[in-house]
Amino acid sequence: MKTSLLTLIGLLCCFTMAQAQVLNRLKQRVENNAEQKAGKEIDKLFTGKDKNQNQNSQQGQGGTTNSGNAGGGNNPSNQGGGLISTPPDVKQNLADAEAAYRKNSYGEARYAVQQAMLGVELEIGNKVLKSLPETVAGLNKEAQSDQVTSTGWGWAGLTIHREYSTKDKEFRVTIANNSVWMAGVNAYLAGGYAQQTNGQQNWKQTKVKGYRAIIEFNESSGYKLSVPLGQSSLIVFEGVSFATEGDMMKAAETFNLDEIKKELGEQ
Numbered sequence: 001m002k003t004s005l006l007t008l009i010g011l012l013c014c015f016t017m018a019q020a021q022v023l024n025r026l027k028q029r030v031e032n033n034a035e036q037k038a039g040k041e042i043d044k045l046f047t048g049k050d051k052n053q054n055q056n057s058q059q060g061q062g063g064t065t066n067s068g069n070a071g072g073g074n075n076p077s078n079q080g081g082g083l084i085s086t087p088p089d090v091k092q093n094l095a096d097a098e099a100a101y102r103k104n105s106y107g108e109a110r111y112a113v114q115q116a117m118l119g120v121e122l123e124i125g126n127k128v129l130k131s132l133p134e135t136v137a138g139l140n141k142e143a144q145s146d147q148v149t150s151t152g153w154g155w156a157g158l159t160i161h162r163e164y165s166t167k168d169k170e171f172r173v174t175i176a177n178n179s180v181w182m183a184g185v186n187a188y189l190a191g192g193y194a195q196q197t198n199g200q201q202n203w204k205q206t207k208v209k210g211y212r213a214i215i216e217f218n219e220s221s222g223y224k225l226s227v228p229l230g231q232s233s234l235i236v237f238e239g240v241s242f243a244t245e246g247d248m249m250k251a252a253e254t255f256n257l258d259e260i261k262k263e264l265g266e267q
Helices: 002-012 017-028 031-046 051-058 091-102 106-131 179-189 245-252 257-263
Strands: 140-141 147-149 161-163 169-177 203-207 210-218 221-230 233-240
Touching: 017 233, 017 257, 106 147, 106 161, 106 233, 106 257, 179 203, 179 210, 179 221, 203 245, 221 245, 221 257, 233 245, 233 257
Parallel strands: none
Antiparallel strands: 140 161, 147 161, 161 169, 169 233, 203 210, 210 221, 221 233
């Protein structure tokens, strides 16, 4: 019997969790007390607990589950807590990068430099965000929607976002370094697409405060105005329930594009 038990445990080492059904079949075939004991050892091996003891500890009077919750055996759901958004400390990370470099810890130095760059970009992004108007076309900003994000890779993922809205009207602005958006807008601005001279169309070239731009209209989503700022940055305005193209353009002109471009370091 001892040999049989050792053989069974040896088989267990060869099975993964995905093969638990096969293991259950083996356990169902035990017929005497010694083999049943082996089955209990198997439960301990996979769950860390004796199956019978676990069941007894979970049963209260009348066979009901007693897990410490008034509502039953479910674990309590979390309430409260959260993470605080803390930008990286630029000066500290630069100091860490220098120290790591002196120790030839290039991986640590690289990481610290990346964190320093991330901190710089977030500071610039927040500065740009604060410079944006509080109201646009009679719409107040939605403070909870303000967002600045960055990947920390040299403007490769910096995004600044703000929304203005009322119950039935909305205006959104997104300032980003997005290669896909830039490629699409530049393709239109390069003159590779025909523009209708009459009738209605979904897009056309235009200008906002001297900057070349593309304005689009969709009956379900409204207006979208894309304005390249320099070599890598782009500002996109989106307007929902604006009555006319002129109203949309006037809303976009509320923004100081020259100042935004300067803050981003664009040429």
